[in-house]
Amino acid sequence: MSTAIATSATDRDVLDAVNGVILPGFFGTELPLWLADALDEGLAGVVYFGQNISEHTATLSASIRAHRPNAVIATDEEGGTVTRLESVHGSSIPGPAQLGWVDDTELSTAVGAAIAARAHRAGINLVFGPVADVNTNPANPVIGVRSFGSDAQAVATHVAATVRGIQNSGAVAACAKHFPGHGDTHSDSHLALPELGIEVGEIEDIHFEPFRAAIAAGVRTIMTAHIRVPAWGEAPATLNPVVLGKLRALGFDGIIVTDALDMAAIRESVGAGPGAVAAIQAGADLLCIGNPRTNLGSSGDADADHQDYLEVRDALLAAVASGELDLDQLRRAAARVSSLATELEVAGTRAPSDEAERDWAASVVPAIGIHGNVVRRRSRIFLLDLRARATIAVAAESDAFRRAFAAHRELEMPPTRSAPPHDLLEYLDTALLEIRAGTDLVVLVDRIGVPGIQRDALEQIAVLRPDAVVVNVGVVPAPEYLSDLDRIDARASSALASDIVAELVCAEVPA
Known part of the structure; x- marks a missing residue:
């Protein structure tokens, strides 16, 4: 037409x-x-x-x-x-x-x-x-x-x-x-x-x-x-x-x-x-x-x-x-x-400089917040994704964190969550049953900057799996937010951030 x-x-x-x-x-x-x-x-x-x-x-x-x-x-x-x-x-x-x-x-x-x-x-x-x-x-x-x-x-x-x-x-x-x-x-x-x-x-x-x-x-x-x-x-x-x-x-x-x-x-x-x-x-x-x-x-x-x-x-x-x-x-x-x-x-006939880009990872490492000891040594990682992903603006074709962790360790993931956010805790109960013994738990979140369902989920995880590592890709909570879980604040959901995070968690050779 x-x-x-x-x-x-x-x-x-x-x-x-x-x-x-x-x-x-x-x-x-x-x-x-x-x-x-x-x-x-x-x-x-x-x-x-x-x-x-x-x-x-x-x-x-x-x-x-x-x-x-x-x-x-x-x-x-x-x-x-x-x-x-x-x-x-x-x-x-x-x-x-x-x-x-x-x-x-x-x-x-x-x-x-x-x-x-x-x-x-x-x-x-x-x-x-x-x-x-x-x-x-x-x-x-x-x-x-x-x-x-x-x-x-x-x-x-x-x-x-x-x-x-x-x-x-x-x-x-x-x-x-x-x-x-x-x-x-x-x-x-x-x-x-x-x-x-x-x-x-x-x-x-x-x-x-x-x-x-x-x-x-x-x-x-x-x-x-x-x-x-x-x-x-x-x-x-x-x-x-x-x-x-x-x-x-x-x-x-x-x-x-x-x-x-x-x-x-x-x-x-x-x-x-x-x-x-x-x-x-x-x-x-x-x-x-x-x-x-x-x-x-x-x-x-x-x-x-x-x-x-x-x-x-x-x-x-x-x-x-x-x-x-x-x-x-x-x-x-x-x-x-x-x-x-x-x-x-x-x-446009005068192209922007094609000089080599900086080492972006080294540049942003200071922005990666680390709370506790985030290194995990087991050979398998269970990646539990609790992120909301409500906005179409992101429009990611695949998840960078899955790829980044899989490059370091054997990776396991629960079934994809299709339920709306209010069913998150029910999903969590099901997902935690999937974790095999001898597996480290890494939890992805993006809405713990304020009280809500993701913080509630982390409280439940802290009781059941106090050894879990939380990876927060959203707004960083205020200092008064207390949690017993070790946490990384990535300040982005990107390939660059996921690579840095995976290297931090997998810093030591699996036992």
Whole structure:
């Protein structure tokens, strides 16, 4: 099916403006026909997810640019827990929480530069990162260790450093996210519409600070958050002119990118099509549609990616035709996107430095917290995974910890847990029965930063298996949290973190 609809110069002008603000996801590792047609008709570009990445990603990028030379090709590459380029086995680059703990701005800049170099080699010119959220809520289910920390000034410092690293060559743009700040929310915008109920003064003094730093560092794009701030209106920030006006008032004159319009916060409230219209009306420039593979509202059809694109495109066309959406406003947004895209195209001929990357493991070892004696000597390890994994943002293809421990010891695992979180203790009872005698127990958790079901599970394990080692990949609990179990705080769920953790636990030759 072709996307072609323009029949006159006027129609073509409108279609150029509409397509010029859309950034869809798509299925597979090759360029679909519908996407090639859309690129020929002015589509701004695409966003890659893990499903699009292969050893041939650079070839895929080249095929996209054969249709649109200045196409924006974006991806989420944060280091640590969230990666697309290394989604199969996990990121080999330090994560934000690790960098925040080490507190070396030169290291954060080096990580940014490495991310940019890797992205450029794959043909990617827009990195959706760094995360500029201040994680002031330890129970936050979607940000957590994706943030540099809970102190606004420290987060601001590392956000600016990472932006400088990503953008140093000019060939790759950074995107600070998620404005006005997703760090104090209690729910995941992939699954619901969170509300930021704290005082406006706290938002502007604390949660705006990393965005001010990113702007001062010259960040080219900023991504919105699908969160509601009641003091500024009922609409999610992405669709709220008051919120986006505050971003412009901070002095930002770059591209405002929406978080994915297929997330439940938008799709289940106003819908992706009406949401796209409202986002442009509110002041956004570039509409990220999202990942058709994980979109909870998708039809499940083989052409769901095309359908998602058409839903947004046709809603914008209809809004222009009816007069609901001002064509000049749309043109201005498309022109801003095109201007950045052209700059990136020109700079792309000057590749980022391909110098050898640092020894990342040595750089982040200080961020790995060790409580007690975590070395275990038995020849077998039983890996018990109690993590919540509630967010689609991570989108890991496989688990790095399973691979890392299997490289050192014989590995056993209980049946995969399919029950919801409230059945965790019941699952635990069943899983513990699977452990054979003479086997060390390693327990993976990610939600012990606050009281809850995972802490309850650890209390039960402490009674039954006081020799267990806990590996925490989430927010680190406050010092007053007491547990008799030995624990490692990895501050990331990544290949890099899992390798370090496995080496710590398996440091001695099995007896």
